[in-house]
Amino acid sequence: MRPGQPDMNMILQQAQKMQRQLAAAQEQLAEAEVTGQAGGGLVTVTQTAAGEIRKVTIDPKVVDPEDVETLQDLVMGALADAARAAKELQEQTMGPLAGGLGDMAGGLGLPGLGG
Secondary structure, eight states, X not given: OXXXXXXXHHHHHHHHHHHHHHHHHHHHHHHOEEEEEETTTTEEEEEETTSOXXXXXXXXXXXXXXXXXXXXXXXXXXXXXXXXXXXXXXXHHHHHHHHHHHHHHHTTTOTTSXX
């Protein structure tokens, strides 16, 4: 190894560690649940942070055969709210890992992977 060159064994160890952390974070996101709502809670959607819908709850007050569009809008709003909550949780969970990859790769001078 020449002076100033990165230690490949250290880089591989860091990459393996990050891979384990990433797998653990993905597993956590697959199990973590978030809830979205619309209409002040008249429609709620529970999903995993990985995007799997687990439950939809609709308050009977919004079930009007004469106004199906409102119910559809509420369901779409609750789905969007749950997706937003899932994305926030993903960013919180995966953000530190993405930053670590950039830091590690940045030390290598690899374009597109860091500073």
